[in-house]
Amino acid sequence: EAATVLFNESQSRIIISVTPENLDNAIALLRERDVPFQQLGKVGGDELQIRINEQTFRWRVAEIYDDWWNAIRRAVEQDESIPSL
Numbered sequence: 001e002a003a004t005v006l007f008n009e010s011q012s013r014i015i016i017s018v019t020p021e022n023l024d025n026a027i028a029l030l031r032e033r034d035v036p037f038q039q040l041g042k043v044g045g046d047e048l049q050i051r052i053n054e055q056t057f058r059w060r061v062a063e064i065y066d067d068w069w070n071a072i073r074r075a076v077e078q079d080e081s082i083p084s085l
Helices: 002-008 020-032 062-068 072-080
Strands: 048-054 057-060
Touching: 002 048, 002 057, 048 062, 057 062, 062 072
Parallel strands: none
Antiparallel strands: 048 057
């Protein structure tokens, strides 16, 4: 199921991002050290796109950045029950 793949919090998983010119070196290093890995995709553009089986999810980067950056402020502004410090 897509939700399990996207939000599974199993231990010992790390996502790394490398420049295209360092990709071969990174893969070689992982193989040399017997680290299991999977290449997930490429970084670039103005949209986050995730494909899982037959489903495709898309979000504009500017919108999800704004949601992330302003999440705490918006939560505090909307919840009158949070006591002031």
